[in-house]
Amino acid sequence: MSIDNPKDDNTNNTHRLTSNVKAGGCAAKMSSSELKQILANLPKAKDPRLLTGIDNFEDAAAFQLNGDLALVKTVDFFPPLLDDPYLYGQIAATNALSDIYAMGAKPALALALLVFPSCDFPLDIAAEILKGGADQVSKAGAIIAGGHSIQGSETLYGLCVSGFVHPDKLLTNSGAKPKDRIIATKSLGAGVSLLALKAGLLNDEAKSRLFSNLTTLNDKAIDALSYLSPNIHACTDITGFGLIGHIQEMSKASKLGAVVEVSSIRFLPGVLELASQGLVPAAAYGNRKSFQGNVSYIKDLPLEVTDLLYDPQTSGGLLFAVQPEHSEDCLKALALVGIEASCIGHFEEGIPGHIDIKP
Amino acid sequence: MKKDIDLRGLLCPEPVLKTKKILDDQTVTSVEALVDSEVNIQNLARLARSQNFGFKSAAKGEHFVATISKEEVAPNTAPEPPAAAKQSKAKSGVVIFISKDRFGEPVAAPPGEEHEKNQAFSLNLLNVFLQTISQSGHDVQAVLLANSGVRLMDPESPCVKVLDELKEKGVEVLACGLCLDYYGLKEKVKTEQITNMYAICEYLFAAEKVLSP
The missing domain is CATH 3.90.650.10 (PurM-like C-terminal domain)
Structure with a gap:
């Protein structure tokens, strides 16, 4: 592959999701050094039921419910990384669910987070994003049970996911x-x-x-x-x-x-x-x-x-x-x-x- | 023919694509591109390298200018952006290797005022040592800082001034990243001045002479 032959196949769409996005997907994440700076003075939770420490850069938080069960919780969202709304929804959901798997856990319940510029984009694009996400959640065997939406200038979508794992298998x-x-x-x-x-x-x-x-x-x-x-x-x-x-x-x-x-x-x-x-x-x-x-x-x-x-x-x-x-x-x-x-x-x-x- | 192009305000990867398009024109011999971020400079450096073209960059106010020239064929090692270049830049010359934040060892004293005074004196001596070198006109290739030596780069350190002075004279001033991290200074130092133990060893082995105060 080289940069010699651009195929302008996604430039004619009038509602390009990525048109006002500087960096999509996880490339939009704050840098590690920035993060370190803003987290430096936060109080650190100390509770024996909390199985993960914020110092160890974990993917999700784990909370022991009883001897056999720990709750694993994560939240993840990002701006569009491509123009197809359904695919964007799928990718954002896959990415959020991944944090649960990375802890060795299984996802159970998800809530959607959506920021959408509904003045600039038709609503069926938002519906497609949500559909892509919801389909991926059900593929993972989990349920999507609601969410929260906000009007804003840049699209953001993701999930808050809860999963479970045996504490020994975390x-x-x-x-x-x-x-x-x-x-x-x-x-x-x-x-x-x-x-x-x-x-x-x-x-x-x-x-x-x-x-x-x-x-x-x-x-x-x-x-x-x-x-x-x-x-x-x-x-x-x-x-x-x-x-x-x-x-x-x-x-x-x-x-x-x-x-x-x-x-x-x-x-x-x-x-x-x-x-x-x-x-x-x-x-x-x-x-x-x-x-x-x-x-x-x-x-x-x-x-x-x-x-x-x-x-x-x-x-x-x-x-x-x-x-x-x-x-x-x-x-x-x-x-x-x-x-x-x-x-x-x-x-x-x-x-x-x-x-x-x-x- | 030389071409100027203003790529400010364009989002990645537009600046690279636009520059490539101009370079593809056979009649163009060089391109001068005005961009607004260092990321664009680094990406244009890669583009020039992949085509074996010469590459130069400079800051221009808040912006940057990249010059890609078809006539000056790039040597194999250049043009690497500063972050990667330091991996391979070691060449013979005089290298000053500073692995502590003082000149020699202060006279031992129990913790307290006298101890503090001895420490301050030793740091001050190091500052004088660097100033003397800077003013002497001797040719120095690099100043390498490791362990507590990296604390000389702390913006609050009295040695920052002389290190900047040396840098202006073309001396490479590099600090061990692991050490900066350990002393909590990583965010206070410019990327191109952060290096690693591998590069430090390369410099030391390639050096004509190593001075360690």
Whole structure:
């Protein structure tokens, strides 16, 4: 794929959802350093029933209800990342549900959040967004039970989701052990791909790979690995902070260093070439700034490769820290249910949060 | 033919696409693009690199100017944006490596006024050391800061002035990111000055001489 032949296939629509959006999807997330600054002075909840700490960068909050049950709760929303309202709804819902799966839990109940410029856009667009989201929630086996809508100048949509898990099976960022293999699902490069989509540079195959990456629920991966759960020590999903940012959060929370092998990473079609030509989202530069101080790599690693390691993912895949002798079993179990996955590195004793990138 | 283009106000990826379109014109030899963010500069640098064109950028008031030239063929390592460039910029020269926020060791004293005084004196000496180097006219390639040495970059540190002075003279001033993080200074330092242990080692091994006060 190259930037030579733009196909202006999404420029004729009169109501383009992305027309007034600067950065869609998880690329709109506040940067890690900004977040750190605004959270610094907040009181930290201390309650024995709260199973997750805000310091460990968890995907969702977990609250113990009794000896057998914990409530897992998350909220996630973002501006449109493409013009098809139904697809946008689906992607935003998949992304919000993902935080529940990333804790090893199952979603049960969802509420929708919608900000919509109803003066500028026809209402059936809002209805389509909600429909896309609702269909995805029912695909996940959960119920959508209402929501809240506001009139505003920029569209925002997402979900607040509650799920449940046995407290012993809760997967956080902090459980990884030295030598654990890092297994990642889905392909990397959604941020670069979405920028190329906006520019009309994706061919049909690349588009369908991107859309399937964005709308694949992470439920199958969690189900497929449930029989191996004692050997899975930590889990998170790869979203706005990119692969490096999320591995770094896990490695900080687990007080370990990490090694990532670039050759094992799966990329979406054409993204390396697109990135090398300058189609890199602003949030990737923000991620580079936030995380690169704790990253080392050899100097001849191509710039487009490191750009993609910092590329913000929307509705990305899961990252698992798996006991080394069970990593092959995990990959097989995931392949059986048709999930793309690969072992992309491992954790080791080292400076917490430090990532060594190998070719 | 040289072409000027104003890309301010355009959202990503428009600036890259528009610039590419102009570069595709055979009669155009160079493009000067006015953009409003550093992200645009970095993306245009990648575009130039992928085509093997020369690339230069400069700040112009609140905006930035990117110059892409077809005649100056880019060497393999350039033009990398500052954030990535430092990974490979190590070359021989004199490198000053500072791994603590003082010059030598102060005379030991129990915690208290005397201890504070000794510490302040040692920091002041370090400041004088850097000022002397800056004024001496000696050729210095880089100043590398690690561990508590990164505290010299704290905007409140007395050494900030001389570090800025060295930077203006073309000396690279780089600090270990892990250390900045540890001392809570990461948000106060410019991205292009943040580096990692790998790059620090590269500089030290490539250096003609390393001075460590």
